Amino acid sequence: MAVNDLVDEREERQKKAFEQWKVSDVLTEKSKAERLKALAERRAHMPTERIDDSLLYAGSAMHFYCISCGHAAGTLPESYITPLEICRECEALKKLGWLE
Secondary structure, eight states, X not given: OOHHHHHHHHHHHHHHHHHHHHHHSOOOHHHHHHHHHHXXXXXXXOXXXXXXXXXXXXXXXXXXXXXXXXXXXXXXXXXXXXXXXXXXXXXXXXXXXXXX
């Protein structure tokens, strides 16, 4: 099986999982308010210390932080192609149209 086929299958599984989560979760105004409140709390408690990748050894993983809430979005190998810009929690809000 080719690498592209594996990537396509993985993306398809992720899309299906998100759609199932979206359908199974009752998206009421209350749940929206709770999620936006959690976002406000994440923004209020932004980490003050960040890892400076320029101080790490060559070949070390790169650390990315969410542009919305400031928390860690994840790490990727130094040879990454597309950087992580947003964390999972904010990505879900963005997909639902609740985050601009």
